[in-house]
Amino acid sequence: MRDFRLLWIGETTSMLGSSIAGVALPLIAVATLHADTFTVGLLTAAAWLPWLLIGLPAGAWVDRLPKRPIMLTCDLTSMAAFASVPAAAWLGTLTTTHLLVVAVAGGVAKVFFTLAYRAYLPVLVAGERLLEANTKLQGSESAAQIARPGLAGLLAHTFGAVSGVLADAISFGISALCLRSIRTREPVPHASSGRRLLTEILDGIRFVLRDPYLRPLTLFSALSNIALMGYHSIQIVFLTHHLGATSAQTGLLLALSGAGGLLGATLATRIATHFGTARAFLLCETFAAPMMLLGPTSGDPGMALFTTSGFCTAAGVVASNILTSTFRQQYCPPALLGRITASTSALNYGAIPLGGLLGGLLGESVGVRETMWLMAAIQLSSLTVLLLSPLRRSRDFPTAPKSTRSAR
Secondary structure, three states: OHHHHHHHHHHHHHHHHHHHHHHHHHHHHHHHOOOOHHHHHHHHHHHHHHHHHHHHHHHHHHHHOOHHHHHHHHHHHHHHHHHHHHHHHHHOOOOHHHHHHHHHHHHHHHHHHHHHHHHHHHHHOOOOHHHHHHHHHHHHHHHHHHHHHHHHHHHHHHHOOOHHHHHHHHHHHHHHHHHHOOOOOOOOOOOOOOOOHHHHHHHHHHHHHHOOOHHHHHHHHHHHHHHHHHHHOOHHHHHHHHOOOOHHHHHHHHHHHHHHHHHHHHHHHHHHHHHOHHHHHHHHHHHHHHHHHHOOOOOOOHHHHHHHHHHHHHHHHHHHHHHHHHHHHHHOOHHHHHHHHHHHHHHHOOHHHHHHHHHHHHHHHOOHHHHHHHHHHHHHHOHHHHHOOHHHHOOOOOOOOOOOOOOO
């Protein structure tokens, strides 16, 4: 498990840095460049737009190439991109366009890293320990989400708003050093045999479209991500403008809300053991969705209800993500894993910038609170996709497809 621990340390450090930058970039846009609500939503969307643009071909390339060198290249690219923000700020040349370009560049690196990372993890950790590994990694991500508002605020107060982005650049350097220290040799990727890239991309798409489990999971995740990102992209505006929260209170409320993810990561394995993996997934999602409706409540209990809503939603979503990530890694043929992941992620993550833009646009036109309620309603209605799928009748996720599909 030495190599997994190195991957875990590097990824945890990188996730913490990225979490801080996720707050720092909008903070720079608002506090330093005086951006409006739509621009903040656009900045959030820009980081996820590459999934729509290059997600599918990236999956085919990841299946063709060794995974660890891809991850190293992505870490170094991200380090350079995010380091350019404090450099430009110190030179007095930072612009909103620069922030958008950095967000897109970091997003491109994130696409390749995520696809390679998910295909690489089963090389380091196999069998029953895969769920444990995903639980640890998701727990670290949740802890990073909890820490990010406070750390971002502390860094901004002490060293300036751009210091959070600098911390992100440093974290990518640490992740690269950890990756270089891993000793496990991964299997040689399958030879493409001169096949066209488009043909290989279509292999992954066909697998997802024909599979009775992956198809509804992908559709549900896309709808859910639109709702969640549309909701989250304007929650800081809701807290500050509608609930009158100060910067310190906003950071605290977001941290407390995110703590639910840590609870979800802790309980995921126990829930799956007791109810079965598929039932546990459904339970987590049906618990999380209605809790979003509490968030936009105003008045004296508004902050308490917002925190309760965020805590419960994060707990359910994180636990369900652990279960579905493990399912895909165990279920999908290794030679197709990159392309299958890309096929699902291109839609799932590609929906995130749409949600961010939708949240910003609707927040400006119909109101922030009304938009949050609408996003909560979309999340709740997306459960219909799961209830109409075979998952409704399953205790556990299957560990292999019923029929063998060609990976050629």
